[in-house]
Amino acid sequence: MKNYKHVYINGQWIEPSGRDHADVINATTEDVIGRVPLGDAGDADRAVRAARAAFDGWSQTSPLQRAEWIAKIAGGLEARAAEAAQLISAEVGTPIAWSQYAQAGAPVAHFAVAAQLLGEFAFTEHVGHSEVLREPVGVVACITPWNYPLTLIAAKVAPALAAGCTVVLKPSEVAPLTAYLLAEVIHEAGLPPGVFNMVPGVGQVVGEALASHPQVDMISFTGSTAAGRRVGELGARTIKRVALELGGKSAAIILDDADFASAVRGAIAACYLNNGQTCFAHTRLLVPRGRMAEARAIAAQAVGGMKVGNPLDEQNTIGPVISALQRARVRDYIRQGIEEGAELVTGGPDAPAGLTHGFFVRPTVFAGVTPDMTIAREEIFGPVLVMLAYEDEDDAVRIANDSIYGLSGAVWSSDAERAKRVARRLRTGRVDINGAPFNLLAPFGGYKQSGNGREFGKYGLEEYLEYKAVQMPAE
Ligand code: NAD
DSSP states (O other), rough: OEEOHHHHHHHTEEEOSSSSSEEETTTTTOEEEEEEEEOOOOHHHHHHHHHHHHHHHTTOOOOHHHHHHHHHHHHHHHHHHHHHHHHHHHHHHHHHHIIIIIIIIIHHHHHHHHHHHHHHSSEEEEEEEEEEEEOOOOOEEOOOSSSSHHHHHHHHOOOOOOTTTTTEEOOSSSSSSSHHHHHHHHHHHHHOOOEEEEEEIIIIIIIIIHHHTOOEEEEEESSOHHHHHHHHHHHHHHTEEEEOOOOOOOEEOOOOSSHHHHHHHHHHHHSGGGOOOOTOOEEEEEEEEGGHHHHHHHHHHHHHHHOBOOOOTTTEEEOOSHHHHHHHHHHHHHHHEEEOOOOEEEEEOOOOOOOOOSOOOOEEEEEOTTTHHHHHHHSOSSSSSEEEESHHHHHHHOOOOOOOSSSSEEEOOOOHHHHHHHHHHHHHHHOOOTTOOOOOOOOOOOOOEEEEBBBBBHHHHTOOOEEEEEEEOOO
């Protein structure tokens, strides 16, 4: 049991003024496995002041000095990667193999990439008689969700520190344990006090205090569209830069010339990652009407055969969702799908056989889904795939784009040029062709209500930089 009592401010572990705490629950056993304090507005204020005081010094360090510190953090996280993967599989329910890769490996990569970029990035360029400087935005508040708790923290904190910004992190109160692990690693790396601060707390208290704080220059938020909207409103009052990474309802389009067996299986893999709790999951599967029966049969077999159970057992590909609340939400969506007339291909709202304990949901597939149904429109954030029929390529693009979201998507075709043509018509920040792997260096972020701004690689670094133009007189 991890029993944390402190928050991390100005290079020290201090007692928070907030008196409440949050219990961290193992999603499989429902046991309490940790406890963290919940900060209050006073803690947020202390952290922001520490970050403000540290900004002048940190922003004046050279990129290579910062690279050394950031590389040390990458090394420290790497040394504790196995521990991070176990913690997150317990908190979130992520199957262990995916946890090792995407929950514990990716954060190391984000810090390593940030350190490497500092050796290459042009912080100065010349335009006519102007010197154009890239300078850090200032104090950045990072607010992060529970589904990829450490990865999404790293995707913000690494480039923010690399840019020369100082940081206050408010991790998710639901999966906060690896935020402590990161703070310990950063403390050991010996960053100057105040450069990185961490205050757990609930969104309405610490999150809103940070989003409203006049001395915070930028908020980088990942989470639900509803909370992002609130953060955007609060940030607007002091004209903060606000970067939002929000929800999604991404579509995988299987074109009629695709290899169906691999396309349907590939699309399914991209839907059920992390038990469906992935913002860029391909949760809508668009299939030519004439081939729906074939696609449905493949999906029924692939998803019906998924092994559900303890995420620490490598044989299981689906673990529990994070909480009783999330389980109830996902099951409600499944019931609503049935009520609205969708055809249940496999799964359903009951507990999976033999799993009456833990927050398990049966991996579920719906066919006969129409674009107006709730399950086709709203982000479910659980192991649920909806299959929609389309008439032709234009219709597929129209259905895919008929969403308030625009985070990701996929096109499957045996003709790469055709797939690219369709990809260009999708109003989303990413499109994967024929199951291409994830790229941590390419920009990640959303169109429409999936957010604004981009993370990862040099695009992520640029988010934390201002432009300054310095004009030189003629010689
Ligand atoms: P959430 O919006 O409930 O919480 C996210 C964070 O915001 C938490 O730290 C929470 O405490 C904080 N928060 C909540 N209300 C707030 C408020 N009023 N002011 C300030 N902060 C507030 O989201 P969640 O349930 O933790 O995560 C799931 C959501 O995150 C899904 O919608 C998912 O799609 C989205 N997500 C998006 C991305 C992306 O990169 N686009 C990545 C992962 C998750």
